[in-house]
Amino acid sequence: AQSVTQPDIHITVSEGASLELRCNYSYGATPYLFWYVQSPGQGLQLLLKYFSGDTLVQGIKGFEAEFKRSQSSFNLRKPSVHWSDAAEYFCAVGAGQAGTALIFGKGTTLSVSS
Amino acid sequence: DSGVTQTPKHLITATGQRVTLRCSPRSGDLSVYWYQQSLDQGLQFLIQYYNGEERAKGNILERFSAQQFPDLHSELNLSSLELGDSALYFCASSVTQSGNTIYFGEGSWLTVV
Numbered sequence: 001a002q003s004v005t006q007p008d009i010h011i012t013v014s015e016g017a018s019l020e021l022r023c024n025y026s027y028g029a030t031p032y033l034f035w036y037v038q039s040p041g042q043g044l045q046l047l048l049k050y051f052s053g054d055t056l057v058q059g060i061k062g063f064e065a066e067f068k069r070s071q072s073s074f075n076l077r078k079p080s081v082h083w084s085d086a087a088e089y090f091c092a093v094g095a096g097q098a099g100t101a102l103i104f105g106k107g108t109t110l111s112v113s114s
Numbered sequence: 115d116s117g118v119t120q121t122p123k124h125l126i127t128a129t130g131q132r133v134t135l136r137c138s139p140r141s142g143d144l145s146v147y148w149y150q151q152s153l154d155q156g157l158q159f160l161i162q163y164y165n166g167e168e169r170a171k172g173n174i175l176e177r178f179s180a181q182q183f184p185d186l187h188s189e190l191n192l193s194s195l196e197l198g199d200s201a202l203y204f205c206a207s208s209v210t211q212s213g214n215t216i217y218f219g220e221g222s223w224l225t226v227v
Contacts, residue, residue, distance in 0.1 A: 036218070043116065043204065043220035090157065094216075101147055101170050102216055104157040 002027045004093050006105035013081050014113050021076040021108050023091030032094035033074040034102065035065055039087045047089075050074065061085070086112045117141065118219035120205050126225045132193040135222045139186055139207030145169065146188040147208075147216060148180055152201040163188055164210060195226045 003026040013019050025031055032051055036044040048059025055067040065076045074091060088109050092102040117140035127133055139146050148160040150173075159172035163182035174180075177195075182188045192199060206218040 034215075044206075044218040045116070046215065046217065049215055101159045101162050101172065103159065104149075106156045 002031075002093050002103045004091050004103055004105035006089075006091055006108050008108045009106070010109045010111065012111040012113055015083050016080050019076075019078045019081045019085070019110070021089050021091075021110070023074045023076065023105060024072050025074060025091070025093045026072065027093055033065075033067060034092040034094070035059065035063070035074075035076045036090045036092060036104075037061075037087045038090065038107075044090065047076070081110075081112055083112045083114065086110055116217040116219060118205055118207050118217055120203075120219040120222050122222055123220065124223045124225075126227060127195060129195055129197060129226055131195050131226075132191065133195065133224065135190040135192070135203050135205070135224070137188045137190070137205030137207075137219060139188070139205075140209075140217055143207035143209050143217075144186065145208045145210045146182055146186070147206040148174075148188070148190050149204040149206065149218075150201045151204060151221070157204075160190070192224070197226050200224055200226045 005024045007022050034049045035047040038044050047063050048057050050057050050067045058064050063078050088107045090107045091105045094102045119138040121136045145164045147162045150158045160174040161180050162170040166182050177193050180190045202221045204218050204221045206216045208216045
C-alpha cells in the first residue's frame with residue numbers, strides 16, 4: 001500500500017536561512033509526487049509535482065524538490081526562507097494511473113523566526 | 115484561487131443532524147475527490163468520482179455518502195453526525211486524462227456541537 005512519511009512534525013528556521021523538509025514514500029511503482037502548502041485557515045496550494053524526467057523539479061515561491069528513487073525520498077528545499085513561508089507543508093504520493101487519489105503525509109509545520 | 119469552489123465555508127450543527135457539502139470542480143475537470151482533515155487523522159481520502167461514477171473509496175464512513183451530478187458538481191452528505199465528525203472537508207478536482215495533478219478547494223469547516 002502507498003504511504004508517505006514526513007519525519008519532522010515541526011521545524012523552526014530563521015528568516016533568510018535555508019530549508020529542507022523531508023518526505024519518504026512507499027510505493028511499488030514509479031510514483032507521482034507532490035508538495036502542497038496550507039496556510040492557517042486556507043486550502044491546499046500545490047507547490048510542485050514530479051511525474052517523470054528531471055529529478056529536480058522547480059515549483060512556485062522559490063521552492064524545489066528532488067526525487068531520489070534509491071532513497072524513496074522527495075525532499076522539499078528553499079535556499080532562503082521568508083516569514084511568509086510559515087505554514088504547514090504536505091507531501092503526497094499518487095499512483096501511476098491518471099486521476100487516482102493522493103495519499104498524504106501527516107504534514108510538517110514550518111515556523112520562521114526573525 | 116484553484117478554481118475549485120466549496121460551499122458552505124463554515125457550518126455548525128448539532129449531533130445527530132445531517133448536512134450536505136457542495137463542490138464545483140475546476141472547469142473541464144471530470145474527477146472530484148473528497149478529503150477530511152482533522153487534527154488526529156490528518157488528511158484522509160474519502161471518495162472519488164469520475165464523470166458521475168464512483169471511482170475509488172477511501173476511509174469513508176457508512177454514514178457519509180457522495181455523488182457527482184451530470185454537470186460534474188459533487189455533494190458530500192454527512193448524516194447522524196457525531197462530535198468526532200468535526201473537521202475540515204476538502205473537495206479537489208483533476209483532469210484525469212492529463213495526469214494526476216489535483217487542485218484543492220478552500221474547504222468547508224464543519225463543527226458538530
